Amino acid sequence: MKTSGLKPLLQVNQLGIQFGGLKAVSEFNLQINKGELIGLIGPNGAGKTTVFNMLTGVYEPTEGDILFEGKKIHGLPPYKITRRGISRTFQNIRLFAELSVLDNVRIGYHTIAKNSLLSSIFRLPAHFSNEKEMRDKAIEFLKIFNLEHLKDETAKNLPYGMQRRLEIARALAAGPKLLLLDEPAAGMNPKETAELMDLIAFIREEFDLTILLIEHDMKLVMGICERISVLDHGLLIAEGSPEEIRNHPKVIEAYLGEEVGENHA
């Protein structure tokens, strides 16, 4: 908690959502300060992605509230939340598959460009200056992610690890303050995972980011997260530093079942 004392960037209070009779998540609390890197873990079906979907407006929570920079954001449509400064990646990659790598990133700049519809239709100067700016920025961006040489490649033709990287690049292009990564290392081999850890550390510095990530790869989570929250069956069961989480009896119980020695992790 190196920035304690400041107003939190994201404050989630007693968040809950109910699908029909099923309570997917309830009484979820989370506080993220600027600059932190927080992990959200839990067994399959614990409700982690549901939390992400509520934070980004895909689902509207039925209880509780979400404050981003002190302002309520629950109930806003997803695109407005993105414009406030939260962007995300998806568990199952959701690139614009038929578009080029460059266009994928360029769409991320959509909200930053300001030229009007008419300026594009009539090809007014504003259109050209905006297009040029978006293209230049996108290429700069791809350079950072080592994807520049692939800018004309169709996104779906990239190898898996690169698609993950491109998805992160695209999310960053929207200019977020808070980046949500949903299982960024899923399906990666150990080498790719190590590269990903470096990348996350790098973008965090470079873009002055706050990051919340869901991940099953414990090596990654324990290696880079400063604080970890653990969800099980829609309930927050533990919160703390990686060391505390590693030895938390409830966490061990959730992952390995009951009656497990306390010192194993």
Next chain:
Amino acid sequence: MKTMKISRFWIFFITVLIVYGIGEFLIATGRIDSFYENLMITIAINIILAVSLHLVIGITGQLSIGHAGFFAIGAYFAAIFTMNMGLPFPVALILAGIVSAIAGFIVGMPSLRLRGDYLAIATLGFAEIIRIIFLNWEYVGGASGMTVTKMTTWQYSFIFLLITIIVIANFTNSRHGRACISIREDEIAADSMGINTTYYKVLAFVIGSLFAGIAGGLYSHNFYFLQPVNFGVLKSFDILIYVVLGGLGSMSGAIISATLLTLVSTYFQNFPEIRMVLYSLVLIIIMLYRPQGLMGSKEITDLFRRKKSVKGGPHYENIGT
């Protein structure tokens, strides 16, 4: 890079001049009779319809199969504006387009929340409602139809065709068009990139209806008689077929297939008994051999771009202002 962009502009400009010049020459010198002039007008109208639906289906990915509804609105309102209110023809065309766009907005707002099959059914239902309204509206002659003076000429058709192509091509090749394409590719991801998906879906739908309305106005003033029977479900499917056959997402494909199919359909009028059989056969054969459509998702300009793209990429880049 600058020279490349300019040369592309001039290539387009010169192509337009040549096509127009040939048409003008053939008509002015009396080398083709009114049958062929009519055919050229019909082709232009069908291209406008195809390109406007291409924006909705091919670019934004919203399966609308009620395009004939907007076509009908344009046809009738343009006729009302010229015949009953005495407005000049070009003004009537534009106003008819606007009326049609408003209808597109009213229909699009609620129905674009639906996806895929449901949207298709909703738009199909809308087109039928429109047809039945005109069928029962005595002011426009009901089932017996409405007499309209012929005002559509090859020049008008060509100019409005040109406007349609330029507006829709410029729209597509801009951040607004890319927003629409991103909705087609993945609506949830588009949303999470900060794109107001509802706005862009409705916008594409409204622009599509606007040009369908203008096509309607050109159509109704090309014959002397206007009847609701011309705007049935089959007309909607005709337009849909142009877009699908040309290749979803390809504007040049839509233009080519609208031209070819209009020619084929006109030629088969020589065999009235088996005309629809032959037409269907052509469609089946094309779909068997080119299931992705004539052009796939490529544009005709892509065929020349391959070599250049290594250094350049799309033509609207690197334009200093």
